[in-house]
Amino acid sequence: MLPKSRLGKRSPLGALVCTSCPSMESPLETGSHGDPEGGVGGPTMGSPGPQHLSRFNNKLLPGQKVYVLCGGRECTGVVEQHNHVDNEVAVLLPVLGQHVLRKLEDVWTCPTVPPPPHQMSSCIDVPRRSYCSPCYRSAESMDEMMAALVLTSLSCSPLVPSPPQRDTVTGSASMECGGGELSDSGSSGYWSCDHGYGSPAPSPPITETEGHSLAMPPDEGLDMEQVLFDEPAPRKRRNSVKVAYRCLWPNCGKILKSVVGIKRHIRTLHLGQVSEHERCSCSEEDFYYTEIHQREPRPLTRPLGVPTPSTPWSASPSSPSPTGVGPGAGGDSPTEVSPQLSQSAPSTPDFFWQVHSEHSYQVPVQVEAPPVSVSYSCHCTTPTSTLHPRQGASFRVRSVSVGEQWLQQHSAPIRPHPVSTSPQRSHWSTRRIRGEAKKCRKVYGIEHRDQWCTACRWKKACQRFLD
DNA sequence: CATGCCGGGTA
């Protein structure tokens, strides 16, 4: 999997190569290869290269992707019409929004590159979905690619006809691809999307990368690596964090403990119907699962101020969660995950602790104690400046109920799960501070228990003498 | 130890 055969002179971004894709091994492609990524050395090279159109055939099909010189630079275009009489080609330049007319000899099918005195490689292995340079595409895939190009260039919409859940990801990713990038690179937005990573390492299949670009912050190199090398590399993990992987396929959500397992699951159950040809993208399964983290259970009595989710599964956006697993997610709740990953305020640790410490009955100087039900639900977002250690210490920690576990796990400090939404704060068990007011027991005495309020009789919070 | 009260059980 390591880039043994990586081409030396390609731009780092352009190293989106993978040597294991069999469909890429085309002995035909000994001509110069393009630089579809629009990397460092790419498209600004001037004159039509050796991939002159007429070398391949003398007929251009409408919709075919071609390259022409426009304003001194090479631009990607789509054939609109090929006039065989005049040998002229009407080319639409989606990037520039222009229609140009070019002689056939001024149109070529591959982006120009530094004219290679020797062929650097006979094959660039790129996952099929990545739509490599047209030089490597068979005729039938050309149409697909052209359609994708047009779509991308014109509307910044996803290139690949894909399952719904991927649409959201790729679609958004495409939105990140500015038109400028497209025009500069002389290639589809697909390739441009990877710029953000700028990693000299071999890039993963595009689909994966795009998933990551959404589900995780761009600087998550570790996660990238893991996907890149397709192995559950022992990553630095915080103490007591287990890792599992959740399937992001719609209506699935299966959780497996190993990458291999989840990949197998995705491959067999979800990608199974995809033809072998289609699955050429070496590890497409990576796109459909997200990483989730489980914290080891800890002692119930924990230091104050240290929120301890009991059994949180938080989606890691590292994998395409997503958002991400989330997520993916996705996020991840990565995430999840989900990933799309909702990272709204209530999921953040800060909020977590605000909620914990701001029940009114814990902050006597702030407001008078409302009825219990109100105090649980209405003061969660009221910031308090009167909080001091004494109050913090007054927060009593009890055994954690199921509801609390749920809540805590969804507001886990690490990588909020994408599906975490509006927790039921009424479940937050904050044993109220013993009030200063006299209670029924004290007022009436134990011998007049019948005069107590019912709550007192039931050993509940007194309802008659509220604090 | 008395008190307050949460969580849970029972009818």
Added chain:
DNA sequence: TACCCGGCATG
């Protein structure tokens, strides 16, 4: 839902 109680935290 009403009632009861074990158990825990606090003072």
